[in-house]
Amino acid sequence: MGLTQSQGLTARPPHASVLAIDAGNSKTDVALVGTDGTVLGTARGGGFLPPVVGAKAAVDSLAPLVARAAEAAGFDRPPRAEHVSACLANVDLPAEEEQLTPLLAAQGWGATVTVANDTFALLRAGVADDGEPTGVAVVCGAGINCAGLGHGGRTARFPAIGRISGDWGGGSDLSKEAMWWAARAEDGRGRPTALARALPEHFGLTTMYELIEALHLGRIAPARRHELTPVLFAVADAGDEIARAVVARQAEEVVTMATVALTRLDLLGEPTPVVLGGGVLAARQPLLDGRVRELLAERAPKADPRVVTAPPVLGAALLGLDRTGAPAAAYAALRAHYARPR
Numbered sequence: 254m255g256l257t258q259s260q261g262l263t264a265r266p267p268h269a270s271v272l273a274i275d276a277g278n279s280k281t282d283v284a285l286v287g288t289d290g291t292v293l294g295t296a297r298g299g300g301f302l303p304p305v306v307g308a309k310a311a312v313d314s315l316a317p318l319v320a321r322a323a324e325a326a327g328f329d330r331p332p333r334a335e336h337v338s339a340c341l342a343n344v345d346l347p348a349e350e351e352q353l354t355p356l357l358a359a360q361g362w363g364a365t366v367t368v369a370n371d372t373f374a375l376l377r378a379g380v381a382d383d384g385e386p387t388g389v390a391v392v393c394g395a396g397i398n399c400a401g402l403g404h405g406g407r408t409a410r411f412p413a414i415g416r417i418s419g420d421w422g423g424g425s426d427l428s429k430e431a432m433w434w435a436a437r438a439e440d441g442r443g444r445p446t447a448l449a450r451a452l453p454e455h456f457g458l459t460t461m462y463e464l465i466e467a468l469h470l471g472r473i474a475p476a477r478r479h480e481l482t483p484v485l486f487a488v489a490d491a492g493d494e495i496a497r498a499v500v501a502r503q504a505e506e507v508v509t510m511a512t513v514a515l516t517r518l519d520l521l522g523e524p525t526p527v528v529l530g531g532g533v534l535a536a537r538q539p540l541l542d543g544r545v546r547e548l549l550a551e552r553a554p555k556a557d558p559r560v561v562t563a564p565p566v567l568g569a570a571l572l573g574l575d576r577t578g579a580p581a582a583a584y585a586a587l588r589a590h591y592a593r594p595r
Contacts, residue, residue: 391529
């Protein structure tokens with residue numbers, strides 16, 4: 254039996270200050286936030302993939318999540334928020350933001366809409382709520398990206414489309430690199446590495462040949478290849494020279510992106526947050542985390558590295574509060590909600 258009005262749903266026009274959307278490659282989080290920073294309702298769904306399904310279909314796929322968040326908030330229909338703050342993966346270019354903004358506006362979920370790459374959500378979550386927000390964020394999940402905010406609203410960003418835009422170092426790249434070295438070690442084309450044993454063992458197999466065959470023929474789903482990234486780090490922590498070299502390359506990529514963004518924004522000479530997030534960096538693998546901090550200390554000594562583990566939808570919601578002129582207490586309430594153990 255469905256809920257009645259007396260059981261919690263309201264027939265009044267649903268209202269919220271911010272509809273925050275953080276859409277990643279593998280999952281999407283939606284949150285309705287009140288004017289006082291209270292999280293009214295949330296929902297989680299699958300990845301946001303406009304390059305695969307098309308921009309309109311990708312935006313349409315958000316509608317069930319918004320409806321679920323509204324229901325969780327006690328509304329009997331989708332909300333009409335003051336502002337929709339959408340931070341989206343696979344929206345890497347300003348032209349893509351411009352394409353998606355009217356599609357989101359057409360949904361009627363808010364009076365105003367902003368669309369940004371999801372790296373900006375990580376950045377906003379990692380900087381202070383008072384004063385001018387300046388800083389650089391590097392996100393490393395399935396892929397890698399970097400964005401920065403400087404004085405006067407200046408931005409620095411990268412296309413982050415993959416190898417064609419000079420990118421390497423996401424979890425997908427790490428798993429591929431581990432496979433490459435392990436395959437060559439087993440058949441004699443490359444140097445020995447414990448990866449050749451550890452990677453197939455993760456899937457209950459005994460040789461790299463078996464793992465290659467299983468992936469190629471679909472007996473192991475391609476999406477499961479991301480499981481090999483933690484195996485790479487474990488082998489590196491055990492001292493394997495090849496695995497450690499891959500992790501060192503990863504740290505180099507993270508710090509290179511951060512220092513280039515800091516340089517573009519003229520922030521190298523002042524204390525500036527460098528926010529690290531995404532599944533790979535948020536895991537704080539000791540070898541990677543330590544090397545990133547060492548390199549930052551050498552190349553950007555005034556940088557303040559900080560790892561953000563809160564859900565990125567927090568950053569999208571904070572950006573929304575910025576647009577609605579929320580009071581300081583609303584920021585504190587919102588951050589306190591996402592600081593609680595989940």
